[in-house]
Amino acid sequence: MLERLKNDFYLAMLTLVGAMIVLCVTPYGLYRLYTGNIVVGIADLLMVTCAIIATRKAWSSGDTVKPGLFMAVVFCIGAVLVCINLGVDGLFWVYPFLVFIFFLVSPLKAFALLVTMLLVLLSYAFWRPGSVFDSQFQMTSFMVTTTISSVFAFIFAYRAQVQRQELKRLATTDSLTGASNRRTLNDQLAVAIYEFTKSARQYGLILLDLDHFKQINDNHGHKVGDQKLIELIPVLKSMLRSQDQVFRFGGEEFVVLVADTRPADLNKLAEKLRAGVEQRMMLPDGSYLTTSIGVAQLQPGEDWEAWLHRADMALYQAKHLGRNQVVTG
């Protein structure tokens, strides 16, 4: 549980907001019911119930987008109802709300919801003067301060989102080739094992190692070597389906994780990749790069380390047998 909270920022934020709502709003809701303000009491307790439902849903499904949006919309409606019924006493709740809504949905959605909520409140205040605000001056002050707070919260959330996406990209991709890195491979192999066990989805691994790459560096220079590694990714991807993933395993070694495949199809695909590299990866002297390949279909009861090891052993054999060939493990 702690591991999930540590790794999933949105789940952690949704849980924190849910817990805060339960702890802070429940006593108010009960107090309002006790003092006879039924509408506000019900609105408060409805928000608490929705917070619990959304948090539970996010935990069970792993999806934080829909529960976050649900929570944000419910809180917007609840905030309007509370402000209309309590007047100035309710307005104070808008300030924490316009900060934490940015933890529930994307910055643009949060901003759009806040603007809508403030417009609804403003329209009601014009329709029933004196019901929400004590004076025109108070209404203007409220609208100006909430607008300023919303704009700054939006800028802050937007910058944080861009930085988080960039950090994620840096942590999960290889900087030279743009392919997913080894860390992502470990995660995706674990996902594949989970899906194979749960729903019998078939997976295969294709492990490629470019042949005599040291010679290519020595003969044509490191820059050409780098260029060939970069070129390899689009060449491989052009022969794969969208659900197949390419990872840089290290140096001149790459892994293709193939989903929904049978052993015969996996071997055919590996042979297609081998031939594709040999035909399309030309070196400056007119010769072509080649690659040795080890293939392994995921077997029942196997963990990802054993699966990868089998593909590695097959690759070792392909090298041993003379390179530029496919061996199945």
Ligand SMILES: Nc1nc2c(ncn2[C@@H]2O[C@H](COP(=O)(O)OP(=O)(O)OP(=O)(O)O)[C@@H](O)[C@H]2O)c(=O)[nH]1
């Ligand atoms: N240009 C370039 N070379 C790299 C990179 N990473 C690893 N290499 C080189 O890849 C070469 C791998 O050499 P070896 O492990 O001996 O393998 P090989 O020469 O390909 O021989 P076989 O695998 O046995 O066919 C080394 O010379 C590394 O310096 C990289 O990012 N860029």
